[in-house]
Amino acid sequence: MAIKSGRSRGRRLGLDLTFSMPKSASILALVSGDRRILDAHLAAVRSTMAQLVEKQFAEARNYERSRNGEPERTGNLVYALFAHDTSRALDPQGHIHAVVANLTRDLKGNWKALWNGEIWKNNTTIGQFYHAAFRAQLQKLGYETEAAGKHGAFEIKGVPGEVIKAFSTRAAEIEAKIAETGATTLATKKQITLYTRDPKLVVEDRTALVEGWKTRAAELGFDGKPLVAEAMARVQHQARPSLRETASQAFAEIASGSVRPCVHRARWLSAGRPHSSSPLKPSRPSTRPRPLSGTFPSGSGIFTPCHPGERTRISDQGPRG
Numbered sequence: 001m002a003i004k005s006g007r008s009r010g011r012r013l014g015l016d017l018t019f020s021m022p023k024s025a026s027i028l029a030l031v032s033g034d035r036r037i038l039d040a041h042l043a044a045v046r047s048t049m050a051q052l053v054e055k056q057f058a059e060a061r062n063y064e065r066s067r068n069g070e071p072e073r074t075g076n077l078v079y080a081l082f083a084h085d086t087s088r089a090l091d092p093q094g095h096i097h098a099v100v101a102n103l104t105r106d107l108k109g110n111w112k113a114l115w116n117g118e119i120w121k122n123n124t125t126i127g128q129f130y131h132a133a134f135r136a137q138l139q140k141l142g143y144e145t146e147a148a149g150k151h152g153a154f155e156i157k158g159v160p161g162e163v164i165k166a167f168s169t170r171a172a173e174i175e176a177k178i179a180e181t182g183a184t185t186l187a188t189k190k191q192i193t194l195y196t197r198d199p200k201l202v203v204e205d206r207t208a209l210v211e212g213w214k215t216r217a218a219e220l221g222f223d224g225k226p227l228v229a230e231a232m233a234r235v236q237h238q239a240r241p242s243l244r245e246t247a248s249q250a251f252a253e254i255a256s257g258s259v260r261p262c263v264h265r266a267r268w269l270s271a272g273r274p275h276s277s278s279p280l281k282p283s284r285p286s287t288r289p290r291p292l293s294g295t296f297p298s299g300s301g302i303f304t305p306c307h308p309g310e311r312t313r314i315s316d317q318g319p320r321g
Contacts, residue, residue, distance in 0.1 A: 014102045015116060017053070019045045019130050020095035022148070023168055024159035025138065030085055030092040031167075031213045032224030034231075038083070038094060040137035045081060045096045048130040053077065053098075057118040057126075060106045071115050074104045089169035092213055128152040142231030142238070158227045163220050167213070 021029075021041050029037035054077045061069030078101040087093035104114045119126070131152030135145050144157040155164065217223070241249075 012102055012116075014114075015100040015119065017049075017098040017100065017119075017126070018095055019048070019098065020093065021134065022153070022155050023093070023164045024156040025134075026085075026092045026094045027159055027163065027167055027217070028143075028156060028224050028228060029094055030210070031217050032228050034141075034224075034228045036141050037138070038085075040141055041094055041134060042081070042083065042096065044130060044134035044137050045098065047133045048126060049077070049079065049081075049098055052129045053100075053119060053126060057122055058104055059115040059118055060104050060112040061115050062106070069115075071117065072106060074106055076105055077101075077114070078103045086209075087169070090209065091167045091169050124151055140235075142234035156227075158230075159224070160220075160222060163217065163222045166216065166220055 019041075021037075025037050025041070028034050029041075055075050056073075058074050058077045059071040060074050062072040063069045080099050082097045082099065083094070084097070085092065085094050100114070100116075100119075102114045102116075104112060106112050128151050131154060135152070135154055138145055138156065145154045146157050147153070148155040
């Protein structure tokens with residue numbers, strides 16, 4: 001996550017907070033075609049801006065007690081989000097610009113200039129929050145992720161490192177320049193990043209650009225569609241209720257009286273050896289009605305709702321010899 005300041009004749013007009021998704025996510029979204037990732041990325045950025053940047057770091061100056069002004073939290077911002085999908089080198093690179101106006105409303109409802117000191121100071125925290133939010137969104141989509149750097153940076157498992165590197169032309173240019181100059185400080189590296197930028201290229205044929213990405217990926221032996229399909233299948237599997245959830249729902253329906261329990265043929269198992277040497281048999285129905293309450297033993301029968309007119313039986317007895 002990067003922050004830039006926009007100025008005009010010495011006046012700060014606003015800030016540009018840039019949220020750039022991991023390269024593996026960009027490849028799967030823009031080359032392999034999983035557009036769900038773009039929606040997940042937008043949701044993560046919105047969450048970061050609303051829950052953290054706006055609520056915690058938006059401030060104005062209060063001049064009531066000091067002529068220099070004291071920071072006062074306002075909890076609101078004026079900003080717009082702009083989504084882009086390429087780097088300056090025209091590699092697939094999904095990123096969103098949050099353009100924040102130098103404007104906020106104080107506790108009395110007055111519009112004032114934004115005091116952005118907390119936003120600048122918490123740049124790393126904002127980046128960590130964003131990475132955590134996006135990572136959680138991707139996991140909901142069925143992807144597995146792994147740490148890949150500082151401050152919560154990560155990549156999606158399954159995208160090879162050589163593919164990520166091949167689609168990171170701009171990063172390679174910066175790293176080469178840093179190695180050439182011998183830069184070691186963060187400030188110097190940022191200056192190199194700034195001054196090695198080429199003018200933004202205009203994409204005249206987006207279809208051809210995407211086809212070029214797919215060709216490059218194929219030359220590297222990478223097809224992300226199986227990885228996308230695997231993630232989708234994982235989501236479908238997770239959406240199915242577990243046996244525990246299904247049983248709990250059935251017991252709740254029975255206890256509420258909305259359905260009646262009906263016992264069908266069942267085989268009984270025990271934690272140890274069978275109670276007799278004979279094959280396990282279905283349990284016999286109890287001759288005495290028992291209340292449906294309390295804790296069911298580990299050998300309890302399987303209960304399913306009865307259809308109208310079907311005879312109701314409850315059996316909670318274990319196997320008999």
